[in-house]
Amino acid sequence: MSKTIIVNGTEYPIDVDEQMPLLWFLRDKLEFTGTKFGCGSGLCGACTVHVDGQATRSCITPVSTLANKNITTIEGLSDHGDHPLQKAWLENNVPQCGYCQAGQIMNAASLLANNSSPTDDEIVSAMQGNICRCGTYQRIKKAIRVAAVELAKEV
């Protein structure tokens, strides 16, 4: 019985080299391309997904270590693209090239899941691992603050 992995609610067999990082399993095997390759070394955060709800750098996480785990990618963050962070990202016109933003949003979603009302310092500390070369940091900070307020209303 081969190992399986659950990606955005669907179960897939892990039928690749055990050492293959989750990033490449997602991108080249399942062809979920929303998760991006940026550095391959866990330095830039572009590849961030959730493993059982926790932000994880998929480029340095071997897929074989994730048997039976629930993976959420940007494509599965919400049913209709209406997670408070996704809405706040649009409201504040965060993306420029947009390449890093899936990782930014997934990282921020994990932050808010763990800490529903982060201080500015907590936001910055949590997001320090995610690089944006276009320089959208000011809007990222603002969007996370806005989303946190929205999430607080939902509870």
Add this chain to the structure above:
Amino acid sequence: MNKHILDAMSAYYDVNPVDSTIASQPSTIALDNVSRRSFLKVAGIASSGLFMGVSLPSFAGSANKAAAGAEFNPNAFIHLSENGDTLIYCGRCEMGQGISTALPAAVADEMEADWSRVSIEQADGNEAKFGSQATGGSASIRKMFEPMRKAGAAAKEMLILAAAKVWQVSASDCYAENHFVINKLNQQKLGYGELATLAANIDVPAEPKLKSKDQYRYIGKALDRHDQGKVVVGKRVYGVDTKLPGMKYAAIAHCPVLGGTLKSVDKSQALKMQGVIDVVGISPIKHPFSSIGAVAVVADNSWTAQQAVKQLKIEWELGANAVYNTKDYKAQLVKNVEREAQLVTERGDIKKAFSNAATTLSATYTGVHLSHAPMEPNASVVWVQKDSCEVWASTQSPADIQKVLGQYLNRKPEDIKVHVMMAGGAFGRKFKCDYVHEAAVISEQVNAPVQLTWTREEDMRTGFYHSINAQHIQASMDEQGKVTGWLHRAAFPSINTLFDPSVTRPSKNNLGEIDDHPFGIKNYRSESGESPAHTRIGWYRAVYAIFYGFAMGTFADELADQAKQDTVKFLHNIYDANTNPEQQENTRRSKAVLDLAAKGAGWGKKLPKGEAIGIAVHYSFRSYVAMAVHVKVDGDSIKVLNVDCAIDCGQVLNTDGATAQMEGAVVMGMSLALATEITFRDGAVVNSNFHDYPVMRIKDMPNVRVHIVDSDEKPTGLGEPGVSPFAPALSNAVYAAVGKRYRDLPFNPLTV
């Protein structure tokens, strides 16, 4: 292939029909109404309506044509369907700068189109159809604003004429508003969709009437990026995301030294790995955008290909550039500018100015190589077949891909089909297409579509780098602190070296930005210092304005300090001293942004100990940007608190896009001012990834406030001009705070 990819591809082909070849228009024709029938015939898609090609006269090359390396011939397409849906193609390449929102919005505005009915597609590479698509030099808006407006205005006039025909009234009895034509006599309305086919048979007006500023519906407003909804759900498709049936994946190792050659490669271990298909050697061709020389591994996924590359045992003959060490080279550049160099431009009598001076001042400024490091590394998919070649690439210049692959394959450039994909950042790097050339070589070898994705390490080590540089300035002042003489020497490996390796110093054209700087100095001399290239030099966002802006903006502050004058007043004085009638607009607008930034920052206000505001202004790419940077300094720690950025780029198209460009320019300016440096040792780049090329992260983000001059002048670009004033303003702020003067970029280099 997975179903969601097939769906996406099918959707892609639905909106990107087989190339509808419209014969290229004579350059004097303003607009051409491609009839519905002929469009349908060639495009082969089941829709109808008004389809307009736009072809406008070529513009003369820009002043920095050699640096931009491209000509600019604007062109565009509008397709209005019978159901009212309006498709606007963006001919220029999108890399995050927002051009695919700003320009179509100008079309829609003049057309009186309902923005919610407009969809936008990136045009494939086709210069006969779209004019120049080379996207660089902050030129897209400057070149395309008026042609795009005319395209929209002509469409509107044709729709009005069509409605007038239906109602049998005069066109002057009708007007267009938000996707409808309205009959003034009885308030009857006809939708644009209803009129599309009729309008298609109407002659294109030669000189359509353009709106006045007060009539703008979208121009000058804050618009959302048209496809940002796709970004937040992971559905915006970048070059690196292309998937094709039967596609193979490649990874690559490049020759570490420019000009080196492959001695040997042992591929046995790599070929043993499961999933590895082939190992392919790539030789450079005679084109400056060619591969530098590399060995690639092809596999059934990217990761296996990357692992297999590590198993290759490659020996390179490194060649003459293996002597290159940037530490020594920069020291030599400093020597070369601190002694007499080659005369470039002379005005007045600099010797006399210095001998009559009340005071003199001199300083030397340096900067380093930079890697563009966009978040999406170089990647493309190429499929070379016997009678076709198709490319999917993040690129700033599809025509160069056509030329380079045409040269490599010995085919006509127009036979290379290039799909311009959304670039995950580019900053000048993706103007070059070495990574596409390589994918073509591999595809030809393995006879399949191939996706080549460079690793971050290869991307950082195989660049077209921003020039390492040194400048030395000497100035003389009279008793009143008026600058009477200015000697400026610059040495840096020029971008010209890429096209002509015999070049060993910056050209007169390369020094144009200092020779034509709007400071008013009567006695002036510029000199070019020896500075041959040992690596590939390319355009990096803001290009030479990075170091010219730094040296001039910092030196002006140093002069003000010596003259015991307030820097803003000193800058006013030096601009006011400019008596050249052709530069009066430059000085007026430079001073205006300077004052606006100063006002925004509260220039002159009292601040706590260790805090200060520095200011700088720079004119580049025909736009004016000033920045006032508020810092808090504690020992070596420099914390930027606020940046007030004032811009004058003429008529702004999208105020939100303009603001975003300035926020981004601050981030890029801060990275290069404080930290990023590419180091060469023995001819090869030492840096490898973001741990030793520390681009700015969120913790250092200051509060950026952007102040836009409300201007009726013709629009100019904003992609690059914001980068240059940051570093000098920061240097000036730190000096004002603690008395320490930084003259070398970056201020806090990492030892690698």
